[in-house]
Amino acid sequence: MTVTSVHDPSHREALWELEDAFERGDLVSLFGRCTVAYEGRAASDLGPGDRLLVLKPDGAALVHTDEGRQPVNWQPPGSEHRAAVREGRLRVVSTRTNPAETLTVRFSDVHQLSGMAVTGGRDLALHGSEEDLRTRILERPELVEPGFEPKATERPSGAGPMDVFGVDADGTPVVVELKRRRVGPDAVGQLARYVRALREELGATESAGDDGDGVGGGDGETEPAVRGVLVAPSVTDRAAERLADRGFDHVALEPTPEE
Amino acid sequence: MTVTSVHDPSHREALWELEDAFERGDLVSLFGRCTVAYEGRAASDLGPGDRLLVLKPDGAALVHTDEGRQPVNWQPPGSEHRAAVREGRLRVVSTRTNPAETLTVRFSDVHQLSGMAVTGGRDLALHGSEEDLRTRILERPELVEPGFEPKATERPSGAGPMDVFGVDADGTPVVVELKRRRVGPDAVGQLARYVRALREELGATESAGDDGDGVGGGDGETEPAVRGVLVAPSVTDRAAERLADRGFDHVALEPTPEE
DNA sequence: AATTTCATATCGTGA
DNA sequence: TCACGATGTGAAATT
Incomplete structure (x- = not known):
């Protein structure tokens, strides 16, 4: 099966699934209530809210709200994702160096987690440039x-x-x-x-x-x-x-x- | 329940869930194998591949592969999403005017679909600007x-x-x-x-x-x-x-x- | 690694 | 609505 998915998992179940997904090199979609902190080229803090966290096997991380084309927070490709449970809560940290940047997502609730193994079709034919x-x-x-x-x-x-x-x-x-x-x-x-x-x-x-x-x-x-x-x-x-x-x-x- | 989720749905099941999610104003995450066509300010075509389609209630649409911070295809906020089944396959079309742009995602397989009602926490405090x-x-x-x-x-x-x-x-x-x-x-x-x-x-x-x-x-x-x-x-x-x-x-x- | 330039740039602000 | 400039711009090509 190319896709794994868990609905309303416990924080520990979410951690296991997430670590498996990292291991497999899956593209991950994670719905949950969380806070977000960024520190690097600038610094930012985002209070509790429901968001979509996308984690890519190339190191990119995207935090999306219900509005806007741009992620409200992100980490560029080449970063390293780590997940842990601290004080019973899932925490995802994505870091990179040069420049040194860290994105920290702390979940209070994990609603839904899916991972998919992605294959093929990455070449876009663009016209009008x-x-x-x-x-x-x-x-x-x-x-x-x-x-x-x-x-x-x-x-x-x-x-x-x-x-x-x-x-x-x-x-x-x-x-x-x-x-x-x-x-x-x-x-x-x-x-x-x-x-x-x-x-x-x-x-x-x-x-x-x-x-x-x-x-x-x-x-x-x-x-x-x-x-x-x-x-x-x-x-x-x-x-x-x-x-x-x-x-x-x-x-x-x-x-x-x-x- | 704030989150709905279906695993390996039929194209018709996916359509129903998608229409419900649009109705509720959910933030949608959709894994599947698809082709993507864009026509507007420029034009592009993307062959078959596994991708993540994110649909936002404000009209934004994002097509992500397993690489890069940027979506490989997208539609800005203010667009309108429509879903249909044509020839037994799920098709999602997002259109906007001024400028006139259309994004079409044709699925051959739908692996996973989730929708979450998003509340609160959209104010980002950014420092270093x-x-x-x-x-x-x-x-x-x-x-x-x-x-x-x-x-x-x-x-x-x-x-x-x-x-x-x-x-x-x-x-x-x-x-x-x-x-x-x-x-x-x-x-x-x-x-x-x-x-x-x-x-x-x-x-x-x-x-x-x-x-x-x-x-x-x-x-x-x-x-x-x-x-x-x-x-x-x-x-x-x-x-x-x-x-x-x-x-x-x-x-x-x-x-x-x-x- | 540093620099330059393009992008379906996006996004906010002000006229 | 249009024009203009900032952005954690990102991404590619070139040096």
Whole structure:
């Protein structure tokens, strides 16, 4: 049998089942009334209440209440679970080092405990990520703009690797920053750093110490012409302002085609 | 009884228990072999495998494997759960709108199903957050530097509210940016925006179009003197460079005192 | 091990 | 509702 289960066990029965489950490498689900204490990167305390404790064979521990996607407390994978009965009550402690963290769950009542041996099916096929967006642009560069020609992905720069580097119809270098969803001002800052780094690399001669007011127009200076293009489904108002300030363009594009 | 539990139920029995649990507003734990499909902000498919499905009365749904802190698939709170038997197999669908998202879990085997009525204890007391760091500085300003005097928290600026605004021993305005943990260059950029906004507000007269090389020294220009201080446990090398570029200071401080 | 960046991030707060 | 920033963010890729 792949699943073991006990209903309203005594604290000692729960301990035995739990130790067996640890031994077998089971995925454990434990309903009960408990308090929770955490100490590590921060510290927290949670008073008595009914909760679901999930213990994984890889060391992860999750304490869930009836609300929220996030566990109210947890321990990351790589932790070590131990169970004991102290003063007649089940206690589960999960610890890890680097950083040193401890999660302690003290039960006053154990309502239900189940363990299942898990096999297979851990590979998730996910679509619609930033990588999909990059693929889409490389296959159809005209979606960025007519005449755009990608030259490289992850091209190195002084500010780190750019998402896509290419040239436009006039042969002007273009830095393309990809975001799979609506973006705020931070993405514009990221694009600006790439553009500035590329301008310096392509031979900045004067105008030192500024932060990417990217016009490169017709005045006396000979700043290398480098364009910045932000590809994202949409941008916030603040991000649009900053794009305009820098002289960058925005191309509205989804990571996957609309149906 | 606060907990119901069935072991190796038929798909129809599982459906009945599940519908009862939804009705009661139970927190549900469901072990079984299943496939999972998600479509919404992205899209994903997960082949057959043994998993734990957690269904919360607030609409959250979590699909956990035996590894990782994160669910392999999920649905946020506010979704609606529905269960049915199709072709003799239990199927759980969780949907939400805005954005439109659907999670579908198709079971080939149901091993164990439990539901618990959850009461009380949802208030977590967390220590060591950024707010703790702010409190600590307001109570002991000399931790920033001798003579520092906080004037306001969340003081508005053209770049948004600053964490802490004050003056140093010389009466020079100081913008303090707080981070509860080690920070990278982005935090320096955030601080630079506040400093620049405050300089403009306090009467910038010349040197337009640059981005905060904050010296304000003794040369001819009369840029308003505004200092920037980053309070964080530590900074990355790159962040330290940028701090030096801008003429900002770093104060090493933890959100809670070391023991 | 340290750093950087993405995520179906989630979550709270404020406008 | 949308925008913005914090999170014990987690997780992967890269150095």
